[in-house]
Amino acid sequence: MKIELSLLEEAVVTIFKEMKEQGVDDIDLDLDFYWNVPSEFIYDVYNEPPRLDIGQLEDDYETLCKAKEKELLVKYNLKNISIIFRYLAEKDSA
Numbered sequence: 501m502k503i504e505l506s507l508l509e510e511a512v513v514t515i516f517k518e519m520k521e522q523g524v525d526d527i528d529l530d531l532d533f534y535w536n537v538p539s540e541f542i543y544d545v546y547n548e549p550p551r552l553d554i555g556q557l558e559d560d561y562e563t564l565c566k567a568k569e570k571e572l573l574v575k576y577n578l579k580n581i582s583i584i585f586r587y588l589a590e591k592d593s594a
Contacts (some may be wrong), residue, residue, distance in 0.1 A: 533557075
């Protein structure tokens with residue numbers, strides 16, 4: 501299976517457009533810390549991870565802001581974005 505970047509880009513733009521049309525321009529960060537499965541264990545579903553790390557949404561967002569400000573956004577920043585997207589997706593349903 502291949503994942504088309506253009507489809508992902510279009511999906512995010514469409515979802516954000518809908519949110520903005522509903523008057524959502526920013527989201528309050530009510531929770532901050534989260535459990536993180538280290539990268540080397542995240543796709544090994546047959547074994548329980550030997551440890552979990554703790555991540556911080558505020559730190560992820562600040563990392564993105566600094567990288568954007570310095571025009572240094574790279575593929576690795578998708579890691580920061582992905583956890584923030586998960587928070588946004590689950591915020592109203594939690």
